[in-house]
Amino acid sequence: MKITIVGSGYVGLVTGTCFAEVGIEVTCVDIDKKKIENLNQGIIPIFEPGLEEMVHRNIKKGRLKFTTSLAEALEDCEVLFTAVGTPPGKDGSADLQYVINVARECGKNMKDYLLIVTKSTVPVGTAEKVKMALQEELNKRGVDIPFDVASNPEFLKEGAAIDDFLKPDRIVVGLDSQRAEELMKSLYKPFTLNGHPIIFMDITSAEMTKYAANAMLATKISFMNDIANLCEIVGADINMVRKGIGSDSRIGNKFIYPGIGYGGSCFPKDVKALIRTAEDFNYKLRVLRAVEEVNLDQKSVLFNKVLNYYNGDLKDKVIALWGLSFKPQTDDMREAPSIVIVQKLLEAGAKVTAYDPVAMKEATHYLGETITYADDQYDALIDADCLLLVTEWPEFKFPNLKIIKKLLNKPVVFDGRNIYETAEMKRQGFDYFCIGIDTTK
Numbered sequence: 001m002k003i004t005i006v007g008s009g010y011v012g013l014v015t016g017t018c019f020a021e022v023g024i025e026v027t028c029v030d031i032d033k034k035k036i037e038n039l040n041q042g043i044i045p046i047f048e049p050g051l052e053e054m055v056h057r058n059i060k061k062g063r064l065k066f067t068t069s070l071a072e073a074l075e076d077c078e079v080l081f082t083a084v085g086t087p088p089g090k091d092g093s094a095d096l097q098y099v100i101n102v103a104r105e106c107g108k109n110m111k112d113y114l115l116i117v118t119k120s121t122v123p124v125g126t127a128e129k130v131k132m133a134l135q136e137e138l139n140k141r142g143v144d145i146p147f148d149v150a151s152n153p154e155f156l157k158e159g160a161a162i163d164d165f166l167k168p169d170r171i172v173v174g175l176d177s178q179r180a181e182e183l184m185k186s187l188y189k190p191f192t193l194n195g196h197p198i199i200f201m202d203i204t205s206a207e208m209t210k211y212a213a214n215a216m217l218a219t220k221i222s223f224m225n226d227i228a229n230l231c232e233i234v235g236a237d238i239n240m241v242r243k244g245i246g247s248d249s250r251i252g253n254k255f256i257y258p259g260i261g262y263g264g265s266c267f268p269k270d271v272k273a274l275i276r277t278a279e280d281f282n283y284k285l286r287v288l289r290a291v292e293e294v295n296l297d298q299k300s301v302l303f304n305k306v307l308n309y310y311n312g313d314l315k316d317k318v319i320a321l322w323g324l325s326f327k328p329q330t331d332d333m334r335e336a337p338s339i340v341i342v343q344k345l346l347e348a349g350a351k352v353t354a355y356d357p358v359a360m361k362e363a364t365h366y367l368g369e370t371i372t373y374a375d376d377q378y379d380a381l382i383d384a385d386c387l388l389l390v391t392e393w394p395e396f397k398f399p400n401l402k403i404i405k406k407l408l409n410k411p412v413v414f415d416g417r418n419i420y421e422t423a424e425m426k427r428q429g430f431d432y433f434c435i436g437i438d439t440t441k
């Protein structure tokens with residue numbers, strides 16, 4: 001089978017490469033000429049573990065191609081996935097212009113039956129808009145070509161995207177035609193053979209499932225951060241509380257780690273978009289509004305601790321930051337808490353030196369030259385007054401505490417991810433602060 005993936009970003013590139021990996025002929029399309037030129041030379045635009053070698057292997061086998069021409073990709077193509085961005089518009093709703101543009105381009109160029117599958121995260125009702133846009137273009141051409149639409153939201157996690165795609169917890173497909181169901185079943189067969197379930201449902205439910213999943217995960221994070229802040233006030237230890245509740249199988253121990261707020265390209269925008277969808281239907285999603293509010297405040301928690309430690313005066317303090325990406329194993333800086341922390345530190349008159357294993361180049365698009373980028377995690381500490389652990393990259397988990405102590409002007413660590421042990425840090429002579437534990441006692 002020959003398929004097309006439109007949009008060659010985090011989702012499109014991983015999707016296309018994984019389909020190629022199981023033997024399907026894939027053409028990836030993007031409007032970004034430079035990106036396609038690079039991909040054709042085997043240069044990968046993002047950091048995603050394992051992706052580069054898989055792309056190279058499938059290009060070599062002739063199963064994976066890249067082009068800027070959707071018309072060319074549509075030749076003999078039966079199934080087209082849309083994996084373009086759906087960024088938040090001014091009012092928080094998902095901006096659907098890229099998804100609709102793809103539908104229009106399909107209507108302008110398709111010659112035979114096409115199943116157009118939306119993989120981008122889109123609000124309820126989008127499939128109808130896609131149908132209408134595509135049909136309008138067919139009408140303009142005066143042709144009658146059959147097509148189906150389907151919704152196939154993507155649940156991959158950046159940093160583990162390939163594994164998530166190859167061995168999915170579940171595949172959700174919303175559709176309303178037998179032909180579409182058969183196509184989707186056969187396309188996903190290689191991924192479901194080992195028992196990974198494919199769940200078919202109506203299109204509206206599939207569109208809603210993606211938002212409900214991200215909203216639930218964001219809720220877990222904000223809930224734990226809220227409880228962590230309370231723990232700190234009442235003298236409880238959030239790490240203990242987490243273990244205590246996580247061992248309850250109804251709660252589970254995943255996604256209940258306190259921290260400095262969720263970021264990334266999905267949770268912030270999807271929570272906003274779902275709140276907006278509810279408003280469009282005159283319904284108030286009260287829980288999610290609180291989730292957003294807690295998250296916004298949580299991004300300042302580490303900064304507030306620093307400000308408090310220095311009695312409100314950060315002028316000319318030099319602050320070392322470990323980690324810039326919104327989470328480990330990705331270079332994605334979209335909505336990263338580090339951006340808020342850096343901005344606040346700079347506004348307060350501090351100087352920032354940061355180190356991240358892969359996201360420093362990407363970070364320049366967000367922070368420019370307002371901070372110093374260090375070559376190494378320990379270089380970032382030279383002449384710094386304190387260290388802020390912002391992203392829990394594996395290499396930050398067991399650092400040499402003696403070197404940290406030697407390089408910092410004074411041994412002070414603010415840990416935004418609770419990866420260090422309070423007792424050990426104190427034993428080593430550090431002033432140590434983390435989330436959800438009053439370490440001053």
Ligand SMILES: NC(=O)c1ccc[n+]([C@@H]2O[C@H](COP(=O)([O-])OP(=O)(O)OC[C@H]3O[C@@H](n4cnc5c(N)ncnc54)[C@H](O)[C@@H]3O)[C@@H](O)[C@H]2O)c1
Pocket residue numbers: 006007008009010011012029030031032035083084085086098101102119120121122154155156157158265266
């Ligand atoms: N990033 C994630 O972890 C993740 C996970 C699940 C779902 N999603 C959803 O998947 C979608 C894509 O996200 P992403 O992170 O891959 O975005 P991205 O910004 O990395 O990639 C989108 C790509 O689409 C291209 N594009 C835009 N309009 C186009 C057009 N008309 N024709 C061809 N290409 C076009 C852009 O140039 C860009 O390369 C979003 O809706 C997102 O919410 C993302």
